[in-house]
């Protein structure tokens with residue numbers, strides 16, 4: 001580990017520490033792009049507050065000397081029930097972040113999804129991590145969809161994840177106010193921010209431009225994608241006329257596992273199961289899209305029921321091992337985390353990710369033992385006292 005990484009990581013004890021620590025090293029525009037949520041950030045805060053609704057009812061005097069945290073997901077074995085959520089724009093937070101995240105996930109035997117909103121060709125990422133998933137943002141044009149499916153299939157991805165919750169772009173005020181924009185357009189606030197963070201300006205942005213000349217969102221279309229400074233970049237995201245018909249079409253063409261991300265209603269889970277989708281991610285996109293939507297955790301049990309044989313992954317606000325275990329007790333097969341891993345990578349690259357994985361894994365094992373279980377498979381709803389949808393002390397004012 002480099003001296004810089006060691007120094008930056010020395011005071012990190014829990015995942016929420018990464019957000020505080022990385023603030024010093026990123027220009028405000030980039031820091032806020034990662035941290036912020038949509039609108040008044042009610043959903044961002046609720047995603048955290050909702051964990052207070054469920055309290056543990058632990059068993060005593062059970063043998064927990066040998067713990068097993070492995071899971072099987074989409075036919076693959078993983079070391080932990082948590083993985084890395086797709087996060088677009090990762091390369092804005094650290095030079096080569098796409099490659100660093102893919103490699104860390106592979107090293108730790110965790111599942112990982114590459115966002116289509118990325119600068120590294122998907123064909124290179126799958127060489128670094130042969131089990132990577134590809135998280136697509138697709139338009140409604142069938143020729144483009146087919147071209148994209150063929151490209152991802154040819155590259156050898158076993159899992160295609162479709163992000164379904166972005167029919168239109170979101171409004172996130174903190175990042176906009178701080179000067180974050182795509183395409184990149186230097187504004188006085190973001191320029192001052194960049195000048196105050198020469199480490200980021202030269203080490204991340206400068207190095208990326210030096211290497212790629214005109215960095216492009218290369219995985220958004222079959223033939224590549226727009227440059228970071230081009231107006232065409234506005235098309236990165238979903239499409240307002242992308243519907244269930246497109247999912248049926250994709251299911252017929254894509255041979256691998258298919259996952260829909262962004263499900264928050266049981267009816268949508270039922271529809272996905274009918275179409276032959278293999279899994280869903282119960283998600284509100286980390287509170288980044290529709291403010292005041294339900295928190296994924298509170299709708300998990302009804303969606304689990306509706307999902308039949310599909311695998312159910314969840315994300316949004318997971319920040320410690322106990323959070324992951326609560327979701328599994330409520331019926332999730334696995335959990336994804338977005339911001340904590342991205343911030344860990346931004347702070348200290350691969351060493352940051354190693355630390356994040358170690359913290360989360362250690363917490364998970366400790367809490368599993370303290371609950372009185374040796375196996376994740378023994379988690380069930382009887383272990384939780386549910387304070388009810390209105391009964392928990394939602395300290396929504398604080399970002400807990």
Ligand SMILES: Cc1cc2nc3c(=O)[nH]c(=O)nc-3n(C[C@H](O)[C@H](O)[C@H](O)COP(=O)(O)O)c2cc1C
Nearest residue numbers: 085086087088115163285286315316317337338339
């Ligand atoms: C900076 C950032 C970029 C994201 N980009 C994408 C994306 O390209 N595709 C996608 O499906 N979700 C994206 N997400 C959402 C994450 O996959 C995930 O749903 C969310 O971060 C989970 O919440 P958490 O950050 O509280 O863990 C992004 C999230 C962040 C923070």
